[in-house]
Amino acid sequence: MPFIKANGIEFHVQEMNRGADKIIVLIHGMFANLSMYYFKIAPQLAKHYHVVMYDFRSHGMSQKAKTGFDLISLTDDLVSILDQLNVKSFYLAGYSYGAIVALKMTTRFPEKVNELIVIEAPDPGVTDVLEQTIDFQQLAEYAHGDNAVSEQKLIGKRQLEKYKRSFTQLMDESSAKQDMFDQKDFFKNNLIDRINQRTLLLYGLSSDCKDACNELYDKIPNSSALFLDGDHRLPIQHPDKVAEEIEKFLLHEL
Amino acid sequence: MDQITKQTELSKDEIFVLLRTFIIDVIGEEFIEASEIQLNSSFTRDLDMDSIEMVAFSEKVKNYFGDEIDFTAWLSGLDLDQIIELNLSEIVNFIESCLS
Numbered sequence: 376m377p378f379i380k381a382n383g384i385e386f387h388v389q390e391m392n393r394g395a396d397k398i399i400v401l402i403h404g405m406f407a408n409l410s411m412y413y414f415k416i417a418p419q420l421a422k423h424y425h426v427v428m429y430d431f432r433s434h435g436m437s438q439k440a441k442t443g444f445d446l447i448s449l450t451d452d453l454v455s456i457l458d459q460l461n462v463k464s465f466y467l468a469g470y471s472y473g474a475i476v477a478l479k480m481t482t483r484f485p486e487k488v489n490e491l492i493v494i495e496a497p498d499p500g501v502t503d504v505l506e507q508t509i510d511f512q513q514l515a516e517y518a519h520g521d522n523a524v525s526e527q528k529l530i531g532k533r534q535l536e537k538y539k540r541s542f543t544q545l546m547d548e549s550s551a552k553q554d555m556f557d558q559k560d561f562f563k564n565n566l567i568d569r570i571n572q573r574t575l576l577l578y579g580l581s582s583d584c585k586d587a588c589n590e591l592y593d594k595i596p597n598s599s600a601l602f603l604d605g606d607h608r609l610p611i612q613h614p615d616k617v618a619e620e621i622e623k624f625l626l627h628e629l
Numbered sequence: 630m631d632q633i634t635k636q637t638e639l640s641k642d643e644i645f646v647l648l649r650t651f652i653i654d655v656i657g658e659e660f661i662e663a664s665e666i667q668l669n670s671s672f673t674r675d676l677d678m679d680s681i682e683m684v685a686f687s688e689k690v691k692n693y694f695g696d697e698i699d700f701t702a703w704l705s706g707l708d709l710d711q712i713i714e715l716n717l718s719e720i721v722n723f724i725e726s727c728l729s
Contacts, residue, residue: 391701410680414712418705435681531677533660
């Protein structure tokens, strides 16, 4: 299994079609992992691009960490991983909190990011943003094993224990929740207005985050917005369509 | 076990035994015994594997068989629901068809 040590953490990294000239980096959302891209979206993009995916610290198969879920640390992680892969410039796509990381990456390292795809980025300044994008109640129910999903045996005992450990580690034993709340002024940061990269804002028609899309559309001069059937879980609901729209955008067909 | 190697002579049973080893590697032998893994076992319902464990399993298959099978393309041709419902025999059959 490919692991890269960056900023003192062992990160799980996956690549597809390493021989391609153009590189696209995919960033997953909070409490998710690279598997959200691995089975459908990444293989489709890998027909033409070298795809790089990684698990955030304390996510998927990456090493656990007690701190470092703020945007500076998370973008430092990505830069360090890409440096070790000798990736100098790339197209960048992120989902949910991963899209916020992608925006931060673009403001911090504009010379590295060729074009940007923002999928379902929430506004961290909206007080219930976490509730918009992460169902904490459901996660807690998973962790306590009293959710209807577990009763239906859609998730077994070992997975339940695994969720419980991950949830406890992230929410109670790390700075993740506080670090996410601390990014509340990110959309007010005028650096977003200076993003010059061609940017696609990809949202679900039924998404709770559509206001964030409108705000980003107003702020990012070279942006276009596209709404597809679905809600905040758009890449999970319609991965083929999401991959197709990303490809079209990168081919300048959008 | 993760080395790329040519294995064109593997029988169906041998492929199954190999995949069973991969699954035990991914899940951990403290959580599952070989006898619990059957040809008709579903990855999620029976083996209780989550999506990141499926990634680890897929990587083991790809690393072992290399260019002999295009496991990524085969998986990406399935719907997510099909991937969730996938059982071991479907992968054994796919690998056997690639090797024959």
